[in-house]
């Protein structure tokens with residue numbers, strides 16, 4: 001019992017969070033499974049290092065909040081800073097905290113375009129442009145993420161891998177998703193025009 005209390009006390013003394021945002025690079029976009037690759041290694045490492053957190057991707061931007069010991073987060077920060085899948089990394093916070101926000105998540109990855117659609121509060125912060133947010137808006141966003149965590153906590157769904165899309169696909173799906181009908185009509189019209197041209201060209205020959 002006292003060992004548990006000691007562990008909890010030592011964690012309270014050595015508990016930090018890192019919050020940062022970054023932009024995906026062409027290297028990140030070019031890989032077929034950037035988000036899955038990150039999630040896979042991150043869940044493994046974070047579990048081993050007792051790090052918890054959330055990684056959001058949307059509109060070409062990453063926004064991450066991770067929690068853990070100062071040493072674990074310093075090591076993680078050094079790895080993240082040299083990762084060529086993202087750039088323009090802006091550290092928003094590296095400070096001591098008293099409580100984890102995402103206790104059960106080694107790293108939950110969220111694709112904002114899909115997730116925000118169902119959350120009116122999050123929708124109000126769309127389009128996702130974290131670099132232009134005020135500090136209040138960033139806190140608001142973190143509160144929304146924490147609310148999402150609390151809501152999901154009951155499902156027991158701890159470390160879901162992101163859905164398999166490549167990062168470019170994700171960015172495109174945002175555009176396509178918003179204008180699905182338009183794209184569908186364009187495609188059908190395009191196919192009809194090509195068929196009509198072929199018909200004209202071939203009908204001359206017979």
Ligand SMILES: Cc1cc2nc3c(=O)[nH]c(=O)nc-3n(C[C@H](O)[C@H](O)[C@H](O)COP(=O)(O)O)c2cc1C
Nearest residue numbers: 038041042045046055062066079080083085086107
């Ligand atoms: C946006 C982003 C977030 C990442 N988050 C984590 C993370 O939470 N934990 C982690 O271990 N690696 C994370 N990574 C991957 C690391 O940068 C690094 O590739 C990984 O830790 C393996 O490092 P290693 O090759 O030096 O072992 C992230 C990478 C990116 C681009």
